[in-house]
Amino acid sequence: xxxxxxxxxxxxxxxxxxxxxxxxxxxxxxxxxxxxxxxxxxxxxxxxxxxxxxxxxxxxxxxxxxxxxxxxxxxxxxxxxxxxxxxxxxxxxxxxxxxxxxxxxxxxxxxxxxxxxxxxxxxxxxxxxxxxxxxxxxxxxxxxxxxxxxxxxxxxxxxxxxxxxxx
Numbered sequence: 795x796x797x798x799x800x801x802x803x804x805x806x807x808x809x810x811x812x813x814x815x816x817x818x819x820x821x822x823x824x825x826x827x828x829x830x831x832x833x834x835x836x837x838x839x840x841x842x843x844x845x846x847x848x849x850x851x852x853x854x855x856x857x858x859x860x861x862x863x864x865x866x867x868x869x870x871x872x873x874x875x876x877x878x879x880x881x882x883x884x885x886x887x888x889x890x891x892x893x894x895x896x897x898x899x900x901x902x903x904x905x906x907x908x909x910x911x912x913x914x915x916x917x918x919x920x921x922x923x924x925x926x927x928x929x930x931x932x933x934x935x936x937x938x939x940x941x942x943x944x945x946x947x948x949x950x951x952x953x954x955x956x957x958x959x960x961x
Contacts, residue, residue, distance in 0.1 A: 799890060801897045804851040804863065809843050811860040812853065816842075819880040826918050827942050834878060850902050854881075854890055861885045864894045866902045872909035874902040874952075879913075879922075895929050899952075908952045917944040 804812060820834040845851060845865055854862035862881040868874045876898055881891050902908055915922040917936065923946065931948035938944045 799854050799856050799861065799885075799893075801852055801854045801894060803901075804846055804853045804860075806843060806846055808851075808853055808860055808863075809839060809846060812851070812863045813837065813839055813842050815860055815863060815882060816878060816880055818883070822883075823916065823919065827916055829942060850898065852894060852898055852901065854885075854894055856885070862890050862894055864898045866898050868902055868905050868908055872907040873949075874899070874905070874908050874911045876911060876913040891925055892929060895925070903952050910949055910951050912947060912949040914945050914947045917946050923948075 816834050816837070820832060824830045824832055824835055845867075849865055849867035851865045852863065853860045862879075862885060864876065864879040866874050866876045876895070879891060879894060879898075881894070899911055902911075911931070912934070913926060913931065915926070926948050930950045932950060934947045934949045936944050936946050
């Protein structure tokens with residue numbers, strides 16, 4: 795009857811679908827903060843292709859359609875920075891975001907030297923904050939960007955190391 799969602803590594807051929815999905819998904823964030831100039835809405839295709847070439851990007855597919863995606867890059871200090879976790883609005887609230895988060899953590903944890911995971915979201919993005927906390931992320935810092943936005947940074951240790959949040 796229905797198709798199942800599969801998660802796999804993204805390829806350069808996925809770049810346009812990812813960018814279109816990103817534009818769709820970040821509309822609600824832009825509305826929430828009253829700012830339609832945020833980077834996910836203005837990112838050019840070449841920049842996304844560079845991320846595909848230089849980091850780990852996963853996609854979730856329903857048939858041939860990319861319905862979700864997430865990116866990560868590991869810093870020299872062993873911190874895997876996870877970003878742009880996006881899920882098509884019609885696919886939200888079914889556990890796909892959590893599946894993608896688990897998948898990207900597993901994928902980058904195989905990289906030697908991953909000590910911790912870190913991500914960020916806006917202070918008003920309650921659904922994001924709930925998801926990240928449910929997956930073991932803890933508040934590390936809050937940085938006021940402007941009168942509309944504060945970025946909340948969350949982190950957790952990899953399964954092979956303990957993470958201790960600094961106060």
